[in-house]
Amino acid sequence: MHFLPDLATAPDTLASGVRSQFPVLAQRIHGAALAYLDNAATTQVPLPVLAAMRNFEVHDRANIHRGVHALSQRATDAFEQARSALKRFVGAGAGHELVFTSGTTEALNLVAHGLSAAAAGSAFLQPGDEIIVSGLEHHANLVPWQQAVRRSGAALRVLLPDAQGRLHPEDLVRLLTPRTRVFALTACANATGERPPFEALLALAAQAGALTVLDAAQAMAHAVPNLSALACDFMAFSGHKMHGPMGTGALVGRLAALERLAPLRYGGDMVDWVSYTDAGFAALPSRLEGGTPHVAGAVGMAAAAAFIDAVGRSGIDAHVAALRAHAAAGLAAIDDITVLSPWAAESAIVSFVARGVHPHDIGTLLDEQGIAVRTGHHCAQPLLDHLGLGPTTRASFALYNTHDEVERLVAGVARALEVLQ
Known part of the structure; x- marks a missing residue:
């Protein structure tokens, strides 16, 4: 460039x-x-992002993973290369995986639903458990957790900011209990611009045994978090907030944490085998990517990440x-x-x-x-x-x-x- x-x-x-x-x-x-x-x-x-997407649509457009013809294989390669590029962009390591979604909202819904819906007979969240959500959150990192407590019988706690809109680690310490199972937090409050000390807050929650969720939507075009340096189990972000296409996003997280999630969508590549009465699900990340993905969008997200790094x-x-x-x-x-x-x-x-x-x-x-x-x-x-x-x-x-x-x-x-x- x-x-x-x-x-x-x-x-x-x-x-x-x-x-x-x-x-x-x-x-x-x-x-x-x-x-x-x-x-x-x-x-x-x-323009480089638009060009990457156009190049895919003009030369490689095909459905992925199941085709033996050349276009399907090229499309599959492009999709998986985009996954690898975005994992590198956010600092994901060998113990992480990236799941493509339609954006941050779907990614956060995938986590909240996946932890509160029954999988293999029982949900991760149970009656009496507690979920802590920060008071800075976009509705997409609040409403899904409200629904999760209704499904599971867990309780929702809110880490409120002070009168100036700041979060304090000592307030989180007072909220954490042995029943805290999830802590969800933004990397930047989209309504105020407040950048909470999310590194310290995530670490406190992880030390207490909670799964940690970071909404990084407002941090992907600048100040990109380094996932490997965070006590973070799930991180969600959107393509359209990092100079990529609309309708694209990702949930990236620890493999062990992603394995806990019940799928949000069923069908397509997320199955391993199907009978008339039952089905077996594929391994990650396919298990959480039911349906035909936005392949050109994934290519565009990876091109946007490359653009940011080139600048x-x-x-x-x-x-x-x-x-x-x-x-x-x-x-x-x-x-x-x-x-x-x-x-x-x-x-x-x-x-x-x-x-x-x-x-x-x-x-x-x-x-x-x-x-x-x-x-x-x-x-x-x-x-x-x-x-x-x-x-x-x-x-x-x-x-x-x-x-x-x-x-x-x-x-x-x-x-x-x-x-x-």
Whole structure:
């Protein structure tokens, strides 16, 4: 990839060097240049990823694993090579496996369902067991656990953040008991940008004997966790948040933990043998991948991981952190604006509330200036209710964003408040 810049030359050199790889960013919205600041919802896809997916669809498209013809064998190779590449990307070791899913939501549902549904006669979760979920979670890492306790008779406990939205290890220690079987946590709160000390929290839960679950959706385009360095049994992430295709994702985890999961989908490659009255299931990872997979999507996810590594993880991390710090400082300087988690230096997300102004109105006025942000509860209503904030406006950054776009955001918010207040 010869388009990659020398990151040391200027603050926005990384962005200027890669923006041409994202044609969607060249358009104008309402007559203004697009400033796409909604990356926590979905990142844009670069040309190398689109090319990898197109190459598969044009040359190798076929169903995988069961065909003896050349296209099926090439498609199978592409799918399994994508699996291996993504395992390397997240630091998975020999004791880990990666299961392809449609995204983080399906991956987390697979874990919650798989631990609470009967497998081989009994479920992992039993009446009287306890599940701890952090109070920072996206609904996708809360609602599945609510359903799991209903199926199993277990109890749900919530590790609440403090009034500023921070989690503390000592609070987790007080919640852990011999009956704690699962601890589920985000690597970055999508509603506030808070980056909890997940390494320490996962370690505490693991030491107490719990299975640990990390929602890494907001950490895959930058600050990618190293799975082998974590006390983590299951980690979930999505392709569309790491410059890959929508409708793709993965659950990667320890083999021993994945073996505990009852399948979520039955049929296709997940069976080993079938009779009219019974069936035997295949070994991992196929056992948890029922149905025809999104093979081009897996290829695209692997290409996105390669793109991130080609640009350089440390350069991306530094660039995104600088953008977030710039935005947080600029927004905090506006009267009547409160920035959530202003200290979250490793985050790509800056959320804020404006006194007396609804975030949807701010988002609408920003859109008229070509600035795309997200407004609402961000699928984290319990957290925002706990903090007493209600809906917020959220800007989120990626490697192609610039400091000029941050300045446009801050000026646009200031103008919106002048109009709305």
